[in-house]
Every structure is written in structure tokens, then in C-alpha cells.
Amino acid sequence: MRRKTLRNPMNNPAPKSNKPQTAITPTRADDFPGWYQAVIKAADMAENSSVRGCMVIKPYGFALWENIQKYFDAIIKELDVQNAYFPLLIPMSYLAKEAEHVEGFAKECAVVTHHRLEQGPNGGLIPAESAKLEEPLIIRPTSETIIGESMAKWVQSYRDLPLKLNQWCNVLRWEMRTRLFLRTAEFLWQEGHNAFETYDDAKEDALKMVHAYADFAEQYMAIPVFRGEKTEDERFPGAINTYAMEAMMQDGKALQAATSHNLGQNFAHSSEIKFQGREGKEEFAWTTSWGMSTRTIGGMIMVHGDDDGMIMPPRLAPVQIQIIPVMKDDRDQALLDYCDALKKQLKAKGLRAAVDSSEARTPDKMWGCVKKGVPIRVEIGGREMAEGKLTHVRRDIGKDSKATVSVDEFVNGAEKLLAEIHDALFARAKKFRDEHVFEVKTIKEVAEFFAAEKVGFCKVDTALLQEKEWETVKKEYSLTPRCMPFEFNGAKVLIAKSY
RNA sequence: CGGGGUGUAGCGCAGUCUGGUAGCGCGCGUCGUUCGGGACGACGAGGCCGGAGGUUCGAAUCCUCUCACCCCGACCA
Known part of the structure; x- marks a missing residue:
């Protein structure tokens, strides 16, 4: 009976099998994405909602997020970050202030155009024509612009800097294809926004934050990560540098779950975050932003989980x-x-x-x-x-x-x-990861690696990304440069399939 | 938006080709026997067959139109 239930959810004749019995079907080896969904269901963490692309986080899954919040919040408070809250709705024109920023987010924005509903001609409700907004509002995909506006008001003098703000909130990005935790239209995160007096302060802060995330991943989530810088084409829209932690899932794909950005003066210019400097001159602030989302939960599942279900990292486990x-x-x-x-x-x-x-x-x-x-x-x-x-x-x-x-x-x-x-858990994950990073000399070898359906990351000379062949190979195997690990100073880059 | 597919019980599906008034497994409820790594039996509750038209004595089944969702591609934490 038990065998039938487990092996045979579709009601078809069960194939004879010597495989050890597992609580989760399919197994990781059978069908990794199917396994992932099954684990979330079996562990009662989340489910799809009737709202397209949005998930319901169930109490057990949310308890995990609450623990992430609790411990990470304590960490950033030690770094003198203050929590605040900014509007969900952002005037559309704000997004347009930073050229690259618009380009990055415009195509996945939900737009609010009316403020009242009325009875439609065929029954049901329609937005009232008389209640059309003069300027549409967008639902925040991220809050650089609206927080920038406040910062501009709050910063007058170099004595007001650094200003370090964070909010725990939801954001919305209209995604085509969604997967529980890994990619949903609405997701939860924290977004930190810091402003500094000098370039060096901002750069140092962006680096400090990526290390804060990476330390958190390793010490709380038990996930080993690569710390590094994103290549130019993977950078956050509007940033000078984007730093990230990259983790390897058990199927060899990469997951980026937190990033920090050195925004230079780009957003300070567009939001007019100006201050009177030590010499009495007006100067623009140097800003950073940094975020970590509910996506990390997907990472914990795919790094630690096994064919019997979830394995919670002890320090974050809702029940230890x-x-x-x-x-x-x-x-x-x-x-x-x-x-x-x-x-x-x-x-x-x-x-x-x-x-x-x-x-x-x-x-x-x-x-x-x-x-x-x-x-x-x-x-x-x-x-x-x-x-x-x-x-x-x-x-x-x-x-x-x-x-x-x-x-x-x-x-x-x-x-x-x-x-x-x-x-x-950490040692097991690190062993798996280290055994699946391969040093490769040419783009041709990268292609061969993925053509052979091998699992893992390829580490190559960053210069190879300039070769024409890379564009073809990248497309063919849907690869991306994940990050340039700090220890190689930009000389090496990790290439992988990713979530 | 292209290419493919699916809507039938809470979940997973069969039934559709060849119209005849709804079925299976799991789950759920009650009772009994079990109980240190996934028990078993008996009984039972539960369905506007995605929606709207049409054909027919009769439609889950045939025809037309819709709506929704899923998978594969381009974008992304």
C-alpha cells in the first residue's frame, strides 16, 4: 500500500524498483524541479495562490522568514542601520529619473491608474473613468527613487552623513514565469539604502554589506557562498559596482540571493541628495543599496534538502x-x-x-x-x-x-x-560545491562541459567573455557569468546556469 | 507575445474517439483492531464535469465562442 502511494501518485502501474524508499517523489535525481515543489508542499511552507505569480507563505515557511528577519535585523542594527518605512506606491516619473534604472525595471512594473471603481455596463466593476490618476503610480519594484527623495530632504550637511536606512517590505516585479520562493511577482525582502560623504565610504560600505550577507548565509543558513563582483552586463541598473553572493544548488545551478550595489552618485544626482561639505561647497552624496529576499528560502531547500524532504539549518529552523x-x-x-x-x-x-x-x-x-x-x-x-x-x-x-x-x-x-x-550541513554543502567547480581554459571547453550535461560552475579567465564565441555559447546553454570572486581581483569569473 | 498542453470531489487522475444521467486512488469523517520508522478493516461525507451558446428525446462526451491555468522560449532577487 505504502509503496503504491509513493511510487504511483498517478494511479498507473508501479514500476518495479530497487530504489530505497523516499518520502518525496520525484527524487532529486528523477526530476529536480519536481522534487523542489514536492518538498515545499510536504514541509507545508508555501503554496501558489489564486493570484497569478503570487504565493501564499504558510505559517511554517513564514516562521523561517521571521527568523531570517530577526537575526539579520540584529546584524544590521550593529552596523548602525535604522529601520524605516516608505510608500508602496511610487509616482511613475520617479522611476524615470535614473536612465538605466528605468530601462531595467520599466518592463516589469505594475501600474496603478485609477483610484475608484464603479459598476460596469455588463455588471461587475470597472475603474471609474472620472477617477483616472493624473500621474499613474507604480507598485515599487525597488525603492531607490522614493527613498532618495526622502534622503534629499534629510541630508543637509556632511554632519548628517552617513545616513543608513533599511526597510523590510514587499516588492512587485511582473515576472513571466514564477516558482515558489525563487521567483514570484510579489516577494518579501529587506532593502537597505545608505548615503555617504565620499566615494571610498560608499564603496567600502557596499563591500561590507556583501560580506555581511555572505557571513549570514554561512553562519545561519549553512550555505557556502562565493563572494564577488558582477560583470558589467549583470550589474544592477544604475549601479557602478554590483557585489553578490552566489551559492550552488544540488543540481549545479547558481542562485544569487543577496546583492549590494555601489551606486556612486547616480541616484544622488537624480534625487538631488546634496549636502554642504567640510569646505562649505555643495556636494552630491555617494549611495549604496543592498537587499536580501525570500529567495534565500528556496536556496536553503535546494542546498540542504534531501529525498525525504526539507532539512532546516539549525540556527534558522522554526522548530529546532x-x-x-x-x-x-x-x-x-x-x-x-x-x-x-x-x-x-x-x-x-x-x-x-x-x-x-x-x-x-x-x-x-x-x-x-x-x-x-x-x-x-x-x-x-x-x-x-x-x-x-x-x-x-x-x-x-x-x-x-x-x-x-x-x-x-x-x-x-x-x-x-x-x-x-x-x-x-555546511561541510556537506561546501564539499559538494567544491567538487563541482571546474577550472576551464577556453570558451570551447565551457561549451563542451555543458553540452555533456555536466553539473556545476566553470571558472574561466574573465578576458574570455570578450570573445565572440561566448555570446553563442551563453545563449545555447543559457549560461550567465555569476560573479568574479574577490580573491582573483576580477581576473576569473564563474559561469553557470542559474535560477 | 510565439510554440505545445490541460481544465471532472480537497489533491492526483480515468471516462470524451463510439452521447444514455459520475468513477478510481490518496486525503477526509465515524467505529474497531493496531501502535518505538510511513498500519488495516468496515461504513460514510464529498462533484452546476472551467464558463456561455448550439445540435439532440438525452451532452463531461459532438459543434461554436470564450475564460483560466501549466510547460518550453526572450527578462529577472
């Missing part, structure tokens, strides 16, 4: 330790109390623990835990309770890691165990 009471009879209140006491002890240590006291069957609770990627699962039955013990299992290793220890030992070691899981 799930306690499952294994009950013989209908309901064992003593056992539930015992579990609850354990939960309280773990919470006192600052850990996110939960007890599954639902009426679901024990094996279903366990698989639920597995699919949701809870880092540590604790099982407690009558035997353990009698002996003051518990059994715990690591999600990243599975049942081979099952161990029975005393409650005290577990409580005292839980934080360390979570750290070990984090390190193991």
Missing part, C-alpha cells in the same frame, strides 16, 4: 527540537507532562522546542518531522520516562544517529548538538 511522545494507550498525561517539562528546560536555554501532542499516529508524527526538516527529533516513551531518559535523532543523518541518553545530558548538550548539525 521536536519532542514526540510515544504513547501506548489513548493518551498518557504523565508522559505529556514529562515532555512538556523537557520543552520548558530547552526553552530556558533559548532553544526552539515543541511537543507534538496531537492525536496523529506516532510514525506519522515522525515523518512529519522528517519532511519539515526539524534538526533534532526527540522520542520519549514509557521506558525512557521511567528511566529519566530520551531518544534523539538528527535529521541530517537519520535513524543511524539514534541515541538514548539522560534528559540532563541532552538538555546540556542540545545547543552543541545543533551547532554540530550546522557544521555538518
